[in-house]
Amino acid sequence: xxxxxxxxxxxxxxxxxxxxxxxxxxxxxxxxxxxxxxxxxxxxxxxxxxxxxxxxxxxxxxxxxxxxxxxxxxxxxxxxxxxxxxxxxxxxxxxxxxxxxxxxxxxxxxxxxxxxxxxxxxxxxxxxxxxxxxxxxxxxxxxxxxxxxxxxxxxxxxxxxxxxxxxxxxxxxxxxxxxxxxxxxxxxxxxxxxxxxxxxxxxxxxxxxxxxxxxxxxxxxxxxxxxxxxxxxxxxxxxxxxxxxxxxxxxxxxx
Amino acid sequence: xxxxxxxxxxxxxxxxxxxxxxxxxxxxxxxxxxxxxxxxxxxxxxxxxxxxxxxxxxxxxxxxxxxxxxxxxxxxxxxxxxxxxxxxxxxxxxxxxxxxxxxxxxxxxxxxxxxxxxxxxxxxxxxxxxxxxxxxxxxxxxxxxxxxxx
Numbered sequence: 001x002x003x004x005x006x007x008x009x010x011x012x013x014x015x016x017x018x019x020x021x022x023x024x025x026x027x028x029x030x031x032x033x034x035x036x037x038x039x040x041x042x043x044x045x046x047x048x049x050x051x052x053x054x055x056x057x058x059x060x061x062x063x064x065x066x067x068x069x070x071x072x073x074x075x076x077x078x079x080x081x082x083x084x085x086x087x088x089x090x091x092x093x094x095x096x097x098x099x100x101x102x103x104x105x106x107x108x109x110x111x112x113x114x115x116x117x118x119x120x121x122x123x124x125x126x127x128x129x130x131x132x133x134x135x136x137x138x139x140x141x142x143x144x145x146x147x148x149x150x151x152x153x154x155x156x157x158x159x160x161x162x163x164x165x166x167x168x169x170x171x172x173x174x175x176x177x178x179x180x181x182x183x184x185x186x187x188x189x190x191x192x193x194x195x196x197x198x199x200x201x202x203x204x205x206x207x208x209x210x211x212x213x214x215x216x217x218x219x220x221x222x223x224x225x226x227x228x229x230x231x232x233x234x235x236x237x238x239x240x241x242x243x244x245x246x247x248x249x250x251x252x253x254x255x
Numbered sequence: 256x257x258x259x260x261x262x263x264x265x266x267x268x269x270x271x272x273x274x275x276x277x278x279x280x281x282x283x284x285x286x287x288x289x290x291x292x293x294x295x296x297x298x299x300x301x302x303x304x305x306x307x308x309x310x311x312x313x314x315x316x317x318x319x320x321x322x323x324x325x326x327x328x329x330x331x332x333x334x335x336x337x338x339x340x341x342x343x344x345x346x347x348x349x350x351x352x353x354x355x356x357x358x359x360x361x362x363x364x365x366x367x368x369x370x371x372x373x374x375x376x377x378x379x380x381x382x383x384x385x386x387x388x389x390x391x392x393x394x395x396x397x398x399x400x401x402x403x404x405x
Contacts, residue, residue, distance in 0.1 A: 137329025206332035209339065216326040250329040 079251040081129055081232075085111045092116060093127055097233060101126035101160050107236065115141075115245035120149070120236050128157055128233030135252035138232055139202040142168075142244045149238010153203045156230035163230065166203040166212035166220065175203075175212045175220035177227075186210055186222020198245075206252055264402040267321035271314045275389055277307030278349060282378050289375060292365045301356055304378075308346075308353045311385075315346045321402065331399035338391035345384040352381060 085092045092111055093104050102125030107118045138153050150169045156177075157163040164177040171193065176185040191214045193199045202213035212220035232249045236242075259266050281303035288296040318339065327335055356363075356374070363370065395401040 135333055137332060204329060204332040207336040207340065209332070209336040211332070213326070218323045218326070221323050252329060252333045 079253065081131060081249040081251075083129075083247045084114060085116045085245070097127040097129060099125065099127045100157060100231065100233070101235065112243075115143075115243045117241060117243050118236060119241050120147075120238055122239045124235065124237040126152075126154060126157075126160075126233060126235035128154070128231035129249060131232070132229045133232055133249065133251050134226075134229040135206050136232055137202070137204045137206075137250040137252060138248070139200060140234060140244055140247045141198045141200045142242055143198050145241040145243070147238055147240035147242035149236070149240070151201070151242065152235040152237070153201060153232075154235050155203065155205055155232045156227040157233065158228070158230050164205060164210070164224075164227065165235065166201065166210075167235075168199075168201055168214075173212050173214070173219045175210055175222050177224060184224070186224060187212070187220035189219050191217070191219045204252075264404075265317070265321040265324055267314065267317040268396075268402065270310065270317050271389075271392065274307050274310035274314050275385060277303055277310055278385055279382065281307050282375070282382060285375050285378060289368060289371045294365075297365065301353075301360065304349070304353045304356060308349045311342075311346050311349055315342050318342060325402050327395070327401045328399055331395055331401050334391055334394050334399065335401065338388060338395060341384060341388040341391060345381070345388050348381045348384055352378060 083096045092109055093099070102123050104125075104127075106121050106123040106125040108121065109119075110117050133155070136155050138155060140153060142151060150167050152165040152167040154163050154165045161181040162179055165175075167174045171190050173189055173191055174185055175187045176183060178184070193214065200213075200215045202215075204211045204213075207226055208223050210220075210222045210224060211218055234244070234247065259269070263269060281300055284296060284300040284303060288300050322335060322339060363374065365371070396403060
């Protein structure tokens with residue numbers, strides 16, 4: 001009986017040690033990844049730029065023309081892709097984006113300072129960064145003048161029938177995805193912007209969790225299956241005038 | 256008297272330590288009860304599992320509410336999503352485990368150490384879910400500063 005108890009005790013102790021070892025190994029590998037992340041930080045800009053260049057090359061192969069050579073108004077810092085319009089450029093879209101629905105003519109864009117005034121004609125238009133991304137955080141600031149319609153931050157864009165989005169229409173926010181042309185709404189709520197000035201619209205898509213923010217306030221939160229990486233950008237469907245600035249996208253790394 | 260202290264962003268950080276402590280302690284006393292076959296120790300262990308699981312359920316739902324009230328940086332969103340998913344797995348795991356332990360309270364022969372160790376091993380495996388969930392929660396607070404400031 002004593003021998004049996006001893007064997008059981010040893011077996012159990014070994015089990016505990018193995019379990020603890022597995023836990024600490026998991027933590028150490030996590031730390032190592034973090035350390036690697038840090039050590040790669042300096043190189044990230046180059047790596048990400050290369051990735052962006054590759055993406056742009058792919059878009060060239062796909063027939064997406066870039067008439068302005070290698071220079072770009074969008075910049076990739078670490079995992080962040082940012083776009084700031086410049087009054088010096090005659091074409092504010094083509095360097096950083098390509099249109100996936102409609103064209104620049106549908107938006108009648110004019111640069112004023114660090115923002116762009118859009119006068120959409122009523123035809124839906126969507127432009128996206130050249131990079132395909134998976135988990136992302138995206139943000140844009142907008143100011144509505146007499147715009148009537150829907151402004152969307154789109155992500156995981158595959159084609160016009162398949163993408164995910166957060167949209168604002170007046171003070172109504174919708175969070176969802178379009179699958180085979182059918183809209184699937186994860187969450188929908190109204191919000192108060194407090195003033196008629198600039199409003200920051202933010203979206204995060206992290207794993208199965210999707211969130212829409214106005215400024216720092218979370219408005220919508222929904223869940224869905226994780227999709228394949230896709231393009232990130234904006235879609236405008238309406239008429240009137242609105243201004244946009246500071247479109248940024250952050251790639252969220254897997255842990 | 257207010258339920259949530261003025262400095263706390265929400266009630267979640269006040270709740271989460273209960274399931275962590277209770278479920279770890281439940282496994283500890285469960286281990287002791289395999290060797291020291293005392294009825295009071297066995298019943299206390301089951302009660303600790305029960306309260307630990309109830310604590311985990313409460314922590315999960317307060318966490319869901321808290322997630323919509325904080326403003327994490329984008330870099331923290333994926334960690335927050337994983338924290339939420341692993342918390343759900345932990346809640347489901349220990350809920351099923353505790354319910355089965357309570358249902359079969361009379362069936363588990365205290366003298367059958369092999370069976371008792373097998374049942375204990377299932378609980379120890381659940382601790383991995385608990386530890387990983389806690390690890391992600393700690394990362395949210397101490398790496399990304401989520402919920403540190405109101």
